[in-house]
Amino acid sequence: MGRIPCCEKENVKRGQWTPEEDNKLASYIAQHGTRNWRLIPKNAGLQRCGKSCRLRWTNYLRPDLKHGQFSDAEEHIIVKFHSVLGNRWSLIAAQLPGRTDNDVKNYWNTKLKKKLSGMGIDPVTHKPFSHLMAEITTTLNPPQVSHLAEAALGCFKDEMLHLLTKKRVDLNQINFSSPNHNHNPNNFNQTVDNEAGKMKLDYGNGIMKLWDMGNGFSYGSSSSSFGNDERNEGSASPAVAAWRGHGGIRTSVAETAAVEEEERRKLKGEVMEQEEIGSEGGRGDGMMMRRQHDQHQQHAFNVDNDLWDLQADDLINHMV
DNA sequence: AACGGGTGCAACCGCGAATCC
C-alpha cells in the first residue's frame, strides 16, 4: 500500500514551465490566493499537478523573490547558519529575504560546499579537516585509528583532489607552529617537517602523534596508503598539499573548538528565539535576527576568518 | 565545428508533519 499520488500522472504535464503557464498561474493566484494547491491547476486551466504549481510559485513566480547572484553578506549568513542548523534550508532561507530554500540549497551545493572544502574546511562539520583527523586520533584506540581515518580520508579525497588541482598551496607561506600552548590533552600543536613529509601533533604532555603525509599517515607502526599515488616531481600530492595547507589553518584545535562551540550556542539560541517569535505571529521581516547576524558577521564562518579573505580567484591555479 | 565534461538551476520525488473531515 503506497502513498496516494498527489495527482493522476497521465494527464499532467511535467518539465519546464512555459511563459503562458506562468502567466496563468500567476494571474490566478493574484486573484484567488494560494488556498488549495490541488484545485489551483484545475481552476487556472493548467495541466499540472498542485505540487508542481506550488513549487513553481514558491521558487520562481512569487513577486517578492530576489533573482540573481548571492551577495557576500548572504553567503556569510548561509555558511554561518548552516554551521548551526545543518541542511535545514527553509530555516536558513528564512534569514534571507527573497531567497527560497531551493535557492539556498542549490547555492550551497554548487558553490559554498566546494569553497569550504577548498579552504580545508569540512562543509558538514565546519571544522578544518585537520581538526577532524586529530579528533580521530584522540578518541579512538590506535588499532582503530588507521582504518577509520583512512575511510574518512577516502570521503574527503575526491573533493580535495578536485579542488586542490585548482590551488597549489605554497608550503613556505604557511606557519604551522602555534604560539599558544597549554596542557589540555585535546589541545596540541601541529608542526610539519617538510623534508621528512611528516606532520607532528604535539599534545604538550609527552604524547606525540605522527602523520606521514608523503607516504600515508601513520599512527605508531600502522600506516595507510593515502596519498601515495598523486605525487609529482618532489612537490606534495594534491591530497598531501591539502594536509599541509589546512595544517596551517589552525594550530590550536581545542581552543578553536571552544570558540566555535560558544558561537554555535549563541546562534542556536538566536534561531530558537526567532522560531518562537515566528510562532507567535511576530516573525515579520526578521529584522531583529538580521541585526544580530550583522553583529556576528565578523565571525561568520566560525573558523579563522582569514580563511575567508581568500578571493574566489585565489582558488584558480593555472599551473596544475 | 564537433564533442565531452563541468556547472548551475529548475523541477521532481518521497517522506513526515499538519490539517481536515
Add this chain to the structure above:
DNA sequence: GGGATTCGCGGTTGCACCCGT
C-alpha cells in the same frame, strides 16, 4: 480518534548552457 488529504521539506535528477580540447 483515525483515516484521508494537503503541505512543506530535503534530497536527487534532468537538462540547458558554457568552456576547453
